[in-house]
Amino acid sequence: MDEGLPEKIPFLPSCVHSFSGGLLVIGMDGEILLLGKELKPIHPHATPFPMKISHSVVLNDRLYATWIDGELMMARMGCIDLNNPPEDGPQRADLRTIRTMDMAVHPKGNHWSHVLDAEPLGLGAKGESLVFVLWRKGLYGLTPDANELWRMPEPSWNYPKRRPRDTETISLHIHKEEFTLTSRGGRIQRRSLLTGELIEEFIAIGPEAPLEMHFKHGPHELICSTNGEMCWIHKGELVRTLKLNGPVQYAVWDSTMEGWRIAGWREELLITASENKRNEWNEIPIHIEPVKGGALILLNDGTWHNSVFEAKLPPSSEEE
Known part of the structure; x- marks a missing residue:
C-alpha cells in the first residue's frame, strides 16, 4: 500500500541528504527542497544557483556543494545554511554575460562561495575538515568556514599501464584522522586528514574497473563498476558479488536488515549475507530512505513509493 506517502517532489531529483530537521532534496538543475520530519516541505523550494550540483555533503546543518556547467565552463563551490529558507538566485x-572574475555571481544565500577553475571530482566533510579534489589541479583541505588548512598536488596513481580516466577520483570518504580516495581504475589511497599526505595506496577489492561508485558504512563497503558489477566488502573480506541490470544509482546500509538497500537501473535490491532480493520499477530509483523496518523509494520522476522489502519486526508488547 502506498497510502500516506510524501507528496511528489516538484522537480526532477538527483540526490537526497539527511540533516537535523529532516531531508534535503537536490534537483537536477540545482533546486533545493527541505522536508521536515514527516517529509512535508518546510519552505518552498528554490534554486540558489542555476547549475547542476555535482557533489554535495551536509555537515552540521550546512550544505557544502559544487556547482558546474560544462557549456558555460563555470564552476562554484560554496556553503549554504539549511536553517534558513532557500532563496532563488x-x-x-545572467551567467552568460559574465566575462571577468570581478563580475562573478554566486549562489544566493551562501555562507561562503568561491569560483573554481577546474572540475570538482570529490568532496567530503567531517568534524572541522572539508576535503575536495579538482581535476588536474590538486587536493585541498579547508575548515568549514573555507580557511585553507593544506593543499597537495593532484593525486598520482601507481598504474603499470595508463588507461583513459583511470586516475579520476570517484569517491572520497573521511574516517577519524584519515580520508580515502578511490580511483576509477580500481585503486584506493589512504591519506592524512591533517596534512593531505599519502599514507598508502592499494588495489581495491571489487569488480573489474572502470569503477563508478564506492559506498561505505562503518566496516561495510560496496564497490560498483560502470556496467553494474558489485562487490560487498566487510573488514577487507569479500562477502558477496552481484551483477545488476545496469549502473548503481544509490546504496544505503540498513542496520535492521543487516544488509545493503540498493537503487539500481529501474530496480531495487536488498542484499544480505544470506540472500538477494530484487524488485523492478518502471522508473529509476535515485534514493532509498530506510524507515521503521521498511524503506521509502524516491524515483527519478519525483514520486515516493514504499519498498517491497520489509523487516519482520517482533510484535510490540504492552506493559500490564
Whole structure:
C-alpha cells in the first residue's frame, strides 16, 4: 500500500541528504527542497544557483556543494545554511554575460562561495575538515568556514599501464584522522586528514574497473563498476558479488536488515549475507530512505513509493 506517502517532489531529483530537521532534496538543475520530519516541505523550494550540483555533503546543518556547467565552463563551490529558507538566485541567462572574475555571481544565500577553475571530482566533510579534489589541479583541505588548512598536488596513481580516466577520483570518504580516495581504475589511497599526505595506496577489492561508485558504512563497503558489477566488502573480506541490470544509482546500509538497500537501473535490491532480493520499477530509483523496518523509494520522476522489502519486526508488547 502506498497510502500516506510524501507528496511528489516538484522537480526532477538527483540526490537526497539527511540533516537535523529532516531531508534535503537536490534537483537536477540545482533546486533545493527541505522536508521536515514527516517529509512535508518546510519552505518552498528554490534554486540558489542555476547549475547542476555535482557533489554535495551536509555537515552540521550546512550544505557544502559544487556547482558546474560544462557549456558555460563555470564552476562554484560554496556553503549554504539549511536553517534558513532557500532563496532563488541568478538566472542562467545572467551567467552568460559574465566575462571577468570581478563580475562573478554566486549562489544566493551562501555562507561562503568561491569560483573554481577546474572540475570538482570529490568532496567530503567531517568534524572541522572539508576535503575536495579538482581535476588536474590538486587536493585541498579547508575548515568549514573555507580557511585553507593544506593543499597537495593532484593525486598520482601507481598504474603499470595508463588507461583513459583511470586516475579520476570517484569517491572520497573521511574516517577519524584519515580520508580515502578511490580511483576509477580500481585503486584506493589512504591519506592524512591533517596534512593531505599519502599514507598508502592499494588495489581495491571489487569488480573489474572502470569503477563508478564506492559506498561505505562503518566496516561495510560496496564497490560498483560502470556496467553494474558489485562487490560487498566487510573488514577487507569479500562477502558477496552481484551483477545488476545496469549502473548503481544509490546504496544505503540498513542496520535492521543487516544488509545493503540498493537503487539500481529501474530496480531495487536488498542484499544480505544470506540472500538477494530484487524488485523492478518502471522508473529509476535515485534514493532509498530506510524507515521503521521498511524503506521509502524516491524515483527519478519525483514520486515516493514504499519498498517491497520489509523487516519482520517482533510484535510490540504492552506493559500490564
